[in-house]
Amino acid sequence: MSRPTLKDIAEATGYSVSTVSRALADSAQISERTRHRIHEVSRRLGYQADPIGSLLRTPRPRVIGLLCVLGQELHVVYRDHLLAEAESRNLRVVTESIGPFRTAVDAVSNLRQLRCQALVVIDPATAAGADPGLLDGAVVIGQERGIPGADLVTSDNTRGMDQLVAHLASLGHRRLVYVDSVPGASAAARLRSFTRAADHAGISYRVVAGGADIDAGLAAVAPLLGEGGPLSPGAADRHTGVVCYNDQCAQGAIIAILRAGLRPGTDISVAGVDNSRLASSSAFDLTSIDRCPGQVARLAVDLAEARIESGTSSGPLQTLTVDTSLVARSSTGPAPQ
Amino acid sequence: MSRPTLKDIAEATGYSVSTVSRALADSAQISERTRHRIHEVSRRLGYQADPIGSLLRTPRPRVIGLLCVLGQELHVVYRDHLLAEAESRNLRVVTESIGPFRTAVDAVSNLRQLRCQALVVIDPATAAGADPGLLDGAVVIGQERGIPGADLVTSDNTRGMDQLVAHLASLGHRRLVYVDSVPGASAAARLRSFTRAADHAGISYRVVAGGADIDAGLAAVAPLLGEGGPLSPGAADRHTGVVCYNDQCAQGAIIAILRAGLRPGTDISVAGVDNSRLASSSAFDLTSIDRCPGQVARLAVDLAEARIESGTSSGPLQTLTVDTSLVARSSTGPAPQ
DNA sequence: GTGAAAGCGCTAACAA
DNA sequence: TTGTTAGCGCTTTCAC
Numbered sequence: 001m002s003r004p005t006l007k008d009i010a011e012a013t014g015y016s017v018s019t020v021s022r023a024l025a026d027s028a029q030i031s032e033r034t035r036h037r038i039h040e041v042s043r044r045l046g047y048q049a050d051p052i053g054s055l056l057r058t059p060r061p062r063v064i065g066l067l068c069v070l071g072q073e074l075h076v077v078y079r080d081h082l083l084a085e086a087e088s089r090n091l092r093v094v095t096e097s098i099g100p101f102r103t104a105v106d107a108v109s110n111l112r113q114l115r116c117q118a119l120v121v122i123d124p125a126t127a128a129g130a131d132p133g134l135l136d137g138a139v140v141i142g143q144e145r146g147i148p149g150a151d152l153v154t155s156d157n158t159r160g161m162d163q164l165v166a167h168l169a170s171l172g173h174r175r176l177v178y179v180d181s182v183p184g185a186s187a188a189a190r191l192r193s194f195t196r197a198a199d200h201a202g203i204s205y206r207v208v209a210g211g212a213d214i215d216a217g218l219a220a221v222a223p224l225l226g227e228g229g230p231l232s233p234g235a236a237d238r239h240t241g242v243v244c245y246n247d248q249c250a251q252g253a254i255i256a257i258l259r260a261g262l263r264p265g266t267d268i269s270v271a272g273v274d275n276s277r278l279a280s281s282s283a284f285d286l287t288s289i290d291r292c293p294g295q296v297a298r299l300a301v302d303l304a305e306a307r308i309e310s311g312t313s314s315g316p317l318q319t320l321t322v323d324t325s326l327v328a329r330s331s332t333g334p335a336p337q
Numbered sequence: 338m339s340r341p342t343l344k345d346i347a348e349a350t351g352y353s354v355s356t357v358s359r360a361l362a363d364s365a366q367i368s369e370r371t372r373h374r375i376h377e378v379s380r381r382l383g384y385q386a387d388p389i390g391s392l393l394r395t396p397r398p399r400v401i402g403l404l405c406v407l408g409q410e411l412h413v414v415y416r417d418h419l420l421a422e423a424e425s426r427n428l429r430v431v432t433e434s435i436g437p438f439r440t441a442v443d444a445v446s447n448l449r450q451l452r453c454q455a456l457v458v459i460d461p462a463t464a465a466g467a468d469p470g471l472l473d474g475a476v477v478i479g480q481e482r483g484i485p486g487a488d489l490v491t492s493d494n495t496r497g498m499d500q501l502v503a504h505l506a507s508l509g510h511r512r513l514v515y516v517d518s519v520p521g522a523s524a525a526a527r528l529r530s531f532t533r534a535a536d537h538a539g540i541s542y543r544v545v546a547g548g549a550d551i552d553a554g555l556a557a558v559a560p561l562l563g564e565g566g567p568l569s570p571g572a573a574d575r576h577t578g579v580v581c582y583n584d585q586c587a588q589g590a591i592i593a594i595l596r597a598g599l600r601p602g603t604d605i606s607v608a609g610v611d612n613s614r615l616a617s618s619s620a621f622d623l624t625s626i627d628r629c630p631g632q633v634a635r636l637a638v639d640l641a642e643a644r645i646e647s648g649t650s651s652g653p654l655q656t657l658t659v660d661t662s663l664v665a666r667s668s669t670g671p672a673p674q
Numbered sequence: 675g676t677g678a679a680a681g682c683g684c685t686a687a688c689a690a
Numbered sequence: 691t692t693g694t695t696a697g698c699g700c701t702t703t704c705a706c
Contacts, residue, residue: 005683016693021685031691048450053683056389056698070413071614076434079407084438095432097413101421113340113385214620255620258595277408283551283592342699353677358701368675390699393682678705689694 004045013041024049051092055115060311063092064304065116067107067138068123070097073276074293075122078141081297082120091305108134118304121150125184139303141296144185145319151303152319153296157193157273160289160324164243164271165197167287167328172335173241173269176203177231179210179220179253181245190245190273206230206239210249217244217252225260231268233336240268240335247272247279247288254284254331269332279329287332289324296322341382350378361386388429392452397648400429401641402453404444404475405460407434410613411630412459415478418634419457428642445471455641458487462521476640478633481522482656488640489656490633494530494610497626497661501580501608502534504624504665509672510578510606513540514568516547516557516590518582527582527610543567543576547586554581554589562597568605570673577605577672584609584616584625591621591668606669616666624669626661633659 006024010017015038023030023038024047030038055061064086068075079095086093094114096107111119119138124147136149145152168176178194181187191207198205210220221242224231230239244250250272254264264270265285272279275290299320343361347354352375360367360375361384367375392398401423405412416432423430431451433444448456456475461484473486482489505513515531518524528544535542547557558579561568567576581587587609591601601607602622609616612627636657 007683017683018685018694019692021683022692025685029691034691048446050683051450052389052393052452053698054685056393056683056700057685058698059685070407070416071410073408076407076413076436080434080436080438087438097417099413099417101417101424109385113388115389214615214618218620252620255595258592259600261598263596278551281551283555283589344699354700355678355702356676358699359676362701366675371675387699390682391701393684393699394701395682396701676706678703680701680703682700684698685696687694687696690692 003050004047005050006047008045009038009042009047012045013038060117060308061092061115062090062305062308063094063114063116063118064301064308065108065111065114065119066093066095067104067111067119067121067135068095068097069099070095071099072123073278074274074291077293078122078297081294082301085294085298085301086304089301089305091301091308105131105134117308120300120304121147123186124150125186137307139300139307141300142186144189146185149317151307151317153299153303154319154321155291155296155324156321157190157289157324158196160273160291160326161190161193161197162200163326164287164289165194165201165203167326168241168243168269168271168332168335169201169203171269171333174203174335175230175237175239176205176241176243177221177224177239178205178207179217179242179244179249180207181210181212181216181249187245194243210245212246213248214252214255217249217254218256219252220249221253221256222259225256225262231257233262233267241332242268242270244270244272247274247276247286250286250288250331251278251284254286265331265333267336269335271332273324275327279327285329285331287329288327290327291324292322340387341384342387343384345382346375346379346384349382350375397454397645398429398452399427399642399645400431400451400453400455401638401645402445402448402451402456403430403432404441404448404456404458404472405432405434406436407432408436409460411611411628414630415459415634418631419638422631422634422638423641426638426642428638428645442468442471454645457637457641458484460523461487462523474644476637476644478637479523481526483522486654488644488654490636490640491656491658492628492633492661493658494527494626494661495533497610497628497663498527498530498534499537500663501624501626502531502538502540504663505578505580505606505608505669506538506540508606508670511540511672512567512574512576513542513578513580514558514561514576515542515544516554516579516581516586517544518547518549518553518586524582531580547582547589549583550585551589551592554586554591555593556589557586558590558593559596562593562599568594570599570604578669579605579607581607581609584611584613584623587623587625587668588615588621591623602668602670604673606672608669610661612664616664622666622668624666625664627664628661629659 123142138150271287273289275288279286279288460479475487608624612625616623616625
């Protein structure tokens, strides 16, 4: 036989289909005995509810749509956590990824079609250009409020940056370079946290334009390493550390430093943000700021669930904040004399 | 109003629901006029078939399940292509990703639950340990036949490796190091292609144990760079190039070379396999072998579609092969004297 | 060519 | 506490 249905269980137990349905949903109005018996038979037959059937019937099914960019490692990490968290609360997640063959508009329309009652969007910069209103009522992860009509779960860089700057200061660094990203809410927020922390710690710094990928980091740092550049060992105002917008940018910085014949962590310290997989590789062993994706995911599911239960569009917009924290590795070390 | 249904179109046109359904499915038994009229109204109302409804009713819905590891960049690339290809043939794809919170068994059971009529598995090494028989009747991408009961779409490394070795030979390289991966079908196949090509070109080589990630590449190559090592410039039997199992491994090799104070592409040439995103970054600019994921995806969808149409389990197992090809970049250059 | 009706697997309003 | 009935949106007989 193919997969057993409610009907099969009903026949096996002698109860009606609806009773079986209620029993398996742990409805309060079913007697303990029946409930037990039905559960048992269901287990014995290997019953698994067919989501298609219930989706079709349920007015507000517990389905969260996730819009992300699977090409970005951090998004995949968030997704893993989101799925685990959602599953533990009996919520489904359906994922759409923006990519070379999929626009944000297509993705969202697909999600709506699949009856998603709430929408979680990771880092909507990619999607923002599209339709204003496209992401209304969504739960946004990862930025300052870029989407006016959406809830927000954001990382507060303050704590992580404070820890990072304190860490560098305690290692004797007095002058740092900050590699910024392209203009945007996210870049502005991180830069602000950095300058605040540096000012506070009495560290002087220099901000240079960079970007969010490895090439940008390379291009930003390479010129600073040349004769007389602020990162060159012989410079009068020698800067001994580089803090980057994110890990990928920091990887570019490390490559630049290596190419210049210098040693990251010894001649120049480098740090990033995101605590990505490559950061923990021994090849880079990059000091980074962790954004606690597990916690972020949990809060995002909280908000999404609330929206599902309250009928998606109502209620005042919320902003939840998750603290970041430093993960120190060997890419940062004592400042050279 | 919420999304229009067949019923809405039926009422708007005066036809019955069944006629509308048939017309939109371009059934032959509907008159040209009606068909046109119904299509037009449907467009005007912005009708989109609800997949849940049709899924529920259709005995063998055109749904492909995809099992992959979204944490791996190449898998995401394959997935993008698979989705595009499937969509163009009116096939749905539902993705499950093996990850920290999801085992292969769970993933497959989820896919079956969603009525997938065919299963595409990318690089099943991760899933293989599970159940023998779990992946019976699947279409496997990317290895030698690891799964006995499955169709296979594989990359033939021959052409790419031949091109790579010829490329290196023409640059004057006579002795190469090959960094192998952990034992397995995939590693064996690539090594074989390499040795064949090298033997053929009269290139001598040395094989060292490595792995599939950046740390493995670093760990494998670093020791060879020391005083008297085969990659050190002063060695009597100096090896001037490194061919790696994949791009990530090659990145580790490049880091090792940079750390040793040497220049990739000048002092030592490095090449990888996969033509990943990082390979094309200016930071690595890595010569690599492209596996034509678009073409692989197309063939995989071909096989999956055939399985759907023929009732999933019948027919002899097929193996389709896609040629690889060289992408030369600056990580390979003339052999030093 | 078209319509009426049944039913995919499930849930929920209403009865009992 | 349980059963009956209706119906989610769709496809597919079976009639006409």
